[in-house]
Amino acid sequence: MTSPLAQEAQSLLARLFPICRSITGEGVRQSLAILSGTAPWQVKEYASGTKVFDWTVPNEWTVRDAWIADESGNRIVDFQQSNLHLVSYSAPVKAKLSFAELDAHLHSLPNLPDAIPYRTSYYKENWGFCLTQKQRDGLDRSASYDVVVDTELKPGSLSLADAVLPGTSGQEFLISTYCCHPSMANDNLSGPVVATLLLKALATRPKLRHSWRFVVLPETIGAITYLAQHQAEMQASAGGFVVTTCGGPGPLGIKRSFLGDHLLDRAVDIAFRDAHIKPVIYPFVPDGSDERQYSSPGFRIPVTTISKDKYYEYLYYHTSLDDLDFVKGEALEKSYDLYLAAIDVIEENRTLRSLTPHCEVQLGRRGLYPQSGGALNQKAGTAGATAIENEVDVISWVMFLADGQHDLISMAERSGCRFQDIVTVAAKLESHGLLEEIPD
Numbered sequence: 388m389t390s391p392l393a394q395e396a397q398s399l400l401a402r403l404f405p406i407c408r409s410i411t412g413e414g415v416r417q418s419l420a421i422l423s424g425t426a427p428w429q430v431k432e433y434a435s436g437t438k439v440f441d442w443t444v445p446n447e448w449t450v451r452d453a454w455i456a457d458e459s460g461n462r463i464v465d466f467q468q469s470n471l472h473l474v475s476y477s478a479p480v481k482a483k484l485s486f487a488e489l490d491a492h493l494h495s496l497p498n499l500p501d502a503i504p505y506r507t508s509y510y511k512e513n514w515g516f517c518l519t520q521k522q523r524d525g526l527d528r529s530a531s532y533d534v535v536v537d538t539e540l541k542p543g544s545l546s547l548a549d550a551v552l553p554g555t556s557g558q559e560f561l562i563s564t565y566c567c568h569p570s571m572a573n574d575n576l577s578g579p580v581v582a583t584l585l586l587k588a589l590a591t592r593p594k595l596r597h598s599w600r601f602v603v604l605p606e607t608i609g610a611i612t613y614l615a616q617h618q619a620e621m622q623a624s625a626g627g628f629v630v631t632t633c634g635g636p637g638p639l640g641i642k643r644s645f646l647g648d649h650l651l652d653r654a655v656d657i658a659f660r661d662a663h664i665k666p667v668i669y670p671f672v673p674d675g676s677d678e679r680q681y682s683s684p685g686f687r688i689p690v691t692t693i694s695k696d697k698y699y700e701y702l703y704y705h706t707s708l709d710d711l712d713f714v715k716g717e718a719l720e721k722s723y724d725l726y727l728a729a730i731d732v733i734e735e736n737r738t739l740r741s742l743t744p745h746c747e748v749q750l751g752r753r754g755l756y757p758q759s760g761g762a763l764n765q766k767a768g769t770a771g772a773t774a775i776e777n778e779v780d781v782i783s784w785v786m787f788l789a790d791g792q793h794d795l796i797s798m799a800e801r802s803g804c805r806f807q808d809i810v811t812v813a814a815k816l817e818s819h820g821l822l823e824e825i826p827d
């Protein structure tokens with residue numbers, strides 16, 4: 388049985404998939420409108436020509452149609468069949484070309500002959516078509532071709548969306564994803580779908596410990612624009628996630644933050660450990676997605692990524708085969724669960740100090756210990772072990788480590804106990820007056 392969350396993810400995927408997105412234009416706006424119907428995103432527009440650090444918000448791209456026709460007028464490569472056929476940001480053209488002239492503008496993948504590759508030309512004015520190697524091999528080299536790219540590049544705006552959920556700690560965390568690729572599912576619809584469902588989940592919570600800033604934007608230029616326009620808030624960010632390529636059938640993975648052992652890295656590790664999932668670990672490298680911007684020297688926001696079939700790692704990356712057969716709601720749910728578990732670790736992490744630090748406390752007197760002594764940790768007694776015996780182990784670890792130097796994450800790491808058990812036991816000990824919280 389598919390869960391309601393997997394169904395919701397699947398239905399968002401299906402609605403978003405056909406839209407022709409790019410770094411600007413109607414496709415991004417339509418996509419943001421669909422996401423805003425599920426969670427409280429706020430759409431923002433930034434005018435073409437706006438200076439953003441070393442970059443400029445580009446002209447807006449509009450595509451109406453594009454095709455290559457043979458001498459009989461048959462459209463042999465047609466944007467209406469797949470929006471991947473047109474190189475993104477192609478400038479307008481209307482011409483009759485020889486095969487050789489046309490061939491200089493074609494892109495295909497000899498090693499994946501049934502796939503249409505995804506290509507862009509954002510910052511160099513050009514045009515081109517992408518097609519399968521099989522289509523390309525079938526072109527008549529002695530023929531001429533009619534080429535029409537009915538597009539427009541003119542001043543408009545760049546669209547993105549954000550949402551800030553306020554917390555009480557004074558610390559803010561970031562969840563960022565991008566929304567600029569045309570019809571491909573893992574890269575990149577998996578990101579905006581999972582981020583939107585996370586936003587929906589956190590937005591309905593009555594109380595949050597930390598503030599959570601969500602952003603969905605065109606990759607690179609959108610993140611640069613957002614950082615330039617929200618410089619002070621973003622410089623104060625405590626860390627974040629870039630949600631990307633998290634819906635494939637392949638392995639779950641973690642891309643480390645540039646620090647490698649930041650609170651976020653540890654929270655993600657605990658989430659995987661407690662779910663009994665062994666991830667593929669990708670060390671930090673200064674490429675990939677928008678961590679390149681967030682973690683740059685002017686911001687230095689530690690960012691990690693949980694992926695499922697990470698970008699670069701799967702065969703169908705940036706091709707038409709990254710489709711709705713490759714990505715399913717159930718796979719997105721697995722990544723969603725891990726993101727949410729890591730968010731919960733960050734939300735519930737705190738540091739506690741023992742109020743009775745001199746030797747062990749007498750648990751029995753407080754009703755925290757099983758009545759018959761001696762049975763604890765006795766090998767022969769394990770089969771009949773009661774829940775409280777396990778709990779005593781957790782209590783022992785929490786009381787032992789409650790020196791004000793260990794937060795709940797370190798307690799979970801050090802003890803091997805499940806993080807949620809540590810949280811439950813810590814709250815219980817606090818309610819018995821044995822622990823007090825040290826404010827952040």
Ligand code: ZN
Nearest residue numbers: 568574575705
């Ligand atoms: Zn990509």
